[in-house]
Amino acid sequence: MEGNHTQTKFILLGITDSPCAQAPLFGLFLFIYIVTLVGNLGIMVLVWVVPSLHTPMYFFLTHFSFADVCYSTVISPKMLADLLSEDKTISFAGCMMQFHGFAFFATAECHLLAVMAYDRHFAICNPLLYVTAISSRVCWQLVAWSYLFAFLSAIIYTGFIFGGSFCKLNRIDHFFCDASPVLKLACSDTQSSEAVIYAFVAINGVSTGMIILLSYICILRTVLKMRSARSRSRAFNTCASHLAAVALFYGTIFFVYLQPAASHSSLDKVASIVYTMVTPLLNPFIYSLRNKEVKDALVKCRRRILDHCRHKRVVIS
Template identity: 70%
Template sequence: LSHIFIHNMQNIIGLNVFILLGITDTPWAQAPLFVLFLLIYIVTLVGNIGLMVLVWVAPSLHTPMYFFLTHFSLADVCYSTVISPKMLTDLVFGDKTISWVGCVTQFHLFALFVTAECHLLAAMAYDRHVAICHPLSYVLVVSPRACWQLVAWCYLVASLSALLYTGCTFGGSFCGPNHVDHFFCDASPVLRLACSDTRGCEAAIFALAAANGLGTSVVILLSYGRILHAVLGTSSAPSRARAFRTCASHLASVTVFYGSLFFMYLQPASRHGSRDKVASVLYTVVSPMLNPFIYSLRNREVKAALGRGRRRVLNLCRQQRGAARGIRESWNGLG
């Protein structure tokens, strides 16, 4: 059925491929941008996958906070992988074509994981709010079952929203041209190519972006507001300083992510321009790289787990060297 639907849609829109114009068409900038974005992508993969592995192997990190962080890192890896490899190959080989099916798939997966990340950020803020404002009931409120239910809700809402985003973006008629003025298939540059009236689609995308973006950001701001109110009421200066540092780190990442998202999606498609590419780079390339550092590497528990893991590795290496030395000495004695 999906193949029949895609074939019928291709017959309706009259296009089989799109051409991504990329970040820049300046020849001398292609190689430096490739090196830069390749390094960023590698750091993104190493940082986020490393965080997930660390949480999995360190019993001290088996808490709701790091449970949400692993899913947040997974979303970072997924939507960065949806965008970066295609962008890198375009910079190297110059073949910027993408099939209609590939364009729809790329946008759908991107919308899915970005929307999931918005709701995961809200879930993480709620977790911190309960931990700081209601510590005595934290174990009951944020139970393992509740954590799985929150994550399932995040992915469910993201899946439904991604279907609506994709339908609104690609549901019109495309008669040509097929040049997408962007480095990936995003809603605004694709809608500019439509030869049918897109005002209804723009309004629907705006409403969806407002529901997901503004709704989750309100949850985050309310949670942090309650946290700050609770912390200011304590008399312990170290506790206040630690909570302020945690809130500042989280809010810095939220500001970068939501600021660029709001700039992109909470305005009509007719007002979008070249600045969209800069905003898109922030939340598709830079933000996934920074999140492991902002959310975990500045955390004492993660540093302690890394230290214990390093000591285990060093001890294992010493044991292996000792065993190898014993085997050599045994062979020498036999000789």
């Protein structure tokens, strides 16, 4: 068979083919997905309703949480359904849209992480210029550029992966339509496609990674000059947790996308689970719930809810 779209559907082989493991995995990943949604949506709502959190830092955080929710949702529902269903097929168009959505929001996260690091750099290293440098207009521009770069990159990724001919077996050895497993099914030469993907992943990943690294180096240098040991300790703890999350996300992304095609193995699925499910789960706790401002906002919201409930009971009685 030849032609551009010789396959009208694919079969996702999933994480495991063991029937005994599928139900426990469904429970585990459903729990992770629910906590991811609750955590990230909770942060978005909290920032929206609490005036004290209407700052550039939390503005960027809401978009980061939005990207987490979206790219987790692009993958998790289909994966959960496949764990309980015998029909694991996905249409060609559905597969292409799933990868495009994943590539778009994952790339947006890379740029948003760089924007957040740049914001923290200005806030800590140049506090007197912070208000003018990171204005509301600048915030919207930085977020818009992040989404624009991500959208264009996702279009390029998707075009090079799905633009060839698929005349081999339609079984994708993965739990979602990722680049390497899909390209293995192509009957046309994929070297140029792989080269373009490597180049764009490197450009997006390395450039944003360097911005993050340089920003945190400047932050650490400023922190070391602080006289208060308590302030230094708090800043170090925040930087360490943020850098741990960045390392986890970038490390697994680079492991999967920047290794030679012949080196791909079953470990790719484990790495993919980390950056598609574990990282979005941890991000709300790492980037927000460790912050004093968010904790104070949660306490205030809790008090308001309790006061409202008490007032309602008094009125009813």
